[in-house]
Amino acid sequence: MRLDFDTPVALENVGKRFGKVHALMGLDLQINAGGTVGLLGPNGSGKTTLLSLIAGLRRPSTGEVRLFGADPRTPEARVRLGVTPQGPGIVKNMSVLKLVRFVAEHFADHEAPEELLSAFGLDHLSKKAAGSLSGGQQRLLSVALAFVGRPRLVLLDEPSTGLDVTARRNLWDTIQERASRGVTILLTSHYLEEVQALSDRIVMIREGHVIADDDATSFVQRAAATVIRVTTADDRALGVANIRSARRDGRDVILHVDDASSALQSLADAGVHYSDIDIRRPSLEEAFAQLTTGEEVS
Secondary structure (H helix, E strand, O other): OOOOOOEEEEEEEEEEEEOOOOEEEEEEEEEEOOEEEEEEOOOOHHHHHHHHHOOOOOOOOOOEEEEOOOOOOOOHHHHHHHEEEEOOOOOOOHHHHHHHHHHHHHOOOOOOOOHHHOEEEEEEEOEHHEEEHHHHHHHHHHHHHOOOOOEEEOOOOOOOOOOOOHHHHHHHHHHHHHHHHHEEEEEEOOOOOHHHHOOEEEEEEEEEEEEEEEHHHHHHHHHHHHHEEEOOOOOHHOOOOOOOOOEOOOEEEEEEEEHHHHHHHHHOOOOOOOOOEEEEOOOOOHHHHHHHHHOOOO
16 A cells, blocks of 8 residues: 555545534645644544544544545554554553553564653653553653654644643653654644644644644734733823724733734824833734634733
């Protein structure tokens, strides 16, 4: 079988129903090889369902899902896929090293178990029973196991759940290093900082549909506004040109704008005098809030 490694994921008009519930509806998505794609959406938006379809764990109710150009249930395609589920899914009575070796034996081409544990900061736990690890350590082990078979595509569903700040940052470095080798990564996370730090492209789904899809920088800039806070008693600041919205907060006026320079020029043209000024660039958190609720975050 000839696989299409240039297009690891392709979904066309995909729908998935669970009884009367439509988890996904008419969803189109293509992921080309290379880089990290962050998948965002509010709870119940269909993110986990989408990953399960790509992994071949579920079948679509309508439409077509292709993994490396093949049916996701095809063994030849699945062997090039690495998956980290939301649950740990590990054999608890085996030592960490034996577990990695056991999983590695299922692949003709695989990472050296000792080197993999070292890369993910788990080498000092190699002799411990997997079940004796903390929740965060088990989660980190699950992420490491997703990479053991030298996959071309890895699905990471909430990879840093249970990790402290230092361990999370170290995991980000390791994921970025793997992506730099050409591994394509599809990532979901409730930590928006994590998605913003790791993703080259961000796809957001809501109510089973893709509602935004862009490179990470453009995604934030198009969805969220720059926030300007100025201290002024002049209410003319609330109605100047080149702003999305404005409101008063005590002595301050808060402006949501697309371009800070244009908005400040509008304040000057209107003759608005102000003292203190604070400009905050848009963040992924603000973009997420805007796309989820339609409300600006100040």
